[in-house]
Amino acid sequence: MKRIFGLSLATCALAAAAFAGSHANPALEGAVKARNAQMSVIAYHTGLLGGMAKGDVPYDAATAVAAAENLASAAAMKRAVLWIEGTEQGAVAGSRAKAEIWSDADGFEEKAVALEAASSAMITAAGxxxxALRAAMADVGGSCGACHKAYRGPKN
Structure with a gap:
């Protein structure tokens, strides 16, 4: 067997195939990066509101409303372009999405809509x-947790 830089051609071919497979679809990789960014935005604003609710951050109505508005906007992003079938954990680097998102699409949609509703309600409560902010945090946190429990895989 011919060797290149001390590696067999078979080893080189497998490495090339693995690299190509992991970079085969930039659209899928982009969707995962975008939804990870969406989750970061949600986490940031939920953390700010949660900090106020716990007393770790001074309550300020204007800041709370701004955070709630951003949270609601992020929660309402169109899922059809972020949650593309074939982007489950193990298929695309950086994804923690369980395959159940697509096999139980109705359940996933129900949980996503619950986050949208809780986030929208947070806008009024926050101000x-x-x-009122503390009470609304229970719904926001509950909707996040319910979705993560059912549809988010473990950290790699």
Missing amino acids: TDLD
């Missing part, structure tokens, strides 16, 4: 007072 009302600290007690």
Whole structure:
């Protein structure tokens, strides 16, 4: 067997195929990067609101409303361009999406809509007072947790 730089042609071919397979579809990779960014935006604003709810960050109605508006906008992003079949964990680098997102599309959609509703309700609650913000955080946190439990895989 012919050797290149100490490696067999078979080894080189397998390495090339693995590299090509992992970079075969930039659109799928882009979708995973975009939804990871979406989750980062959601986490940032949820963290800010949660910090206020816990008393770690001083409550400020204007800041809370701004964070809630951004949270609601991020939660309402169109899933059809972010959650593309074939981007489950193991298929595309950086994905933690379980295959159940597509095999249980109705359940996934239900949980996504719950986050949208909780995030929208947070806008009014955030500007009302600290007690209202705290109450709304339970719905936001619950909707995030329910989706992650059912549809997010473990960290790699």
